[in-house]
Ligand SMILES: Nc1ncnc2c1ncn2[C@@H]1O[C@H](COP(=O)(O)OP(=O)(O)OP(=O)(O)O)[C@@H](O)[C@H]1O
């Protein structure tokens with residue numbers, strides 16, 4: 097019998113209302129889901145359905161109005177190194193080289209020596225930037241900059257990687273390439289990932305499971321298992337099963353009749 101390990105991430109009845117402004121904005125209705133160790137979960141939903149709010153709460157960048165987030169059995173209330181974050185906008189330091197940007201999270205832990213340097217270099221290699229260690233962010237293309245952010249998010253070996261539209265600003269071809277790289281990295285590191293995306297095809301291509309968030313306040317409309325075999329190549333997108341899963345997601349979002 098296969099032993100079921102406890103989930104790495106538990107999101108329990110998490111809701112959120114923004115209260116700072118003149119009106120209270122209910123952004124997220126109570127949402128509950130679990131993510132297994134090594135699982136890749138994508139969150140899709142229309143604009144304003146609370147996806148970023150949910151991700152920020154999981155990363156403890158925002159406190160939920162109700163509910164809790166548990167990571168590896170412990171209540172999570174503060175941002176910590178066990179969680180890596182990549183946002184849509186790259187927040188690289190322009191005056192630091194690629195290597196120095198990747199080293200940044202390690203500098204918070206202590207002095208940088210040869211061990212840290214070689215770790216950062218091997219991550220640059222992992223994301224295909226080995227030849228750009230000494231380049232500055234302004235010298236990198238959009239896709240390269242986003243890969244650099246990914247390397248920086250991985251440098252402290254996070255148990256959980258949170259991605260909020262990481263490739264949203266990139267052209268379709270670059271995006272496909274980075275999706276392939278992301279899958280390769282995720283498989284190599286057995287990385288647990290929760291990723292927000294606007295692209296249903298991207299979600300089906302990458303995920304083990306897709307959560308569909310519905311309108312304000314966001315709640316989970318559907319949980320869809322993507323039982324396409326791995327490793328996946330781009331050819332999988334042409335398959336019948338892929339199409340059927342994507343259509344089911346569109347139906348839940350209300351993009352197709354039925
Ligand atoms: N700081 C804030 N103050 C007040 N309301 C906010 C704030 N941030 C988000 N909201 C509101 O909360 C709701 C959910 O926002 P959120 O950014 O989580 O949606 P989203 O699903 O990520 O949207 P998008 O796909 O456009 O990124 C929206 O109605 C938004 O206007």
Ligand SMILES: [Mg+2]
Nearest residue numbers: 147148149260
């Ligand atoms: Mg968002």
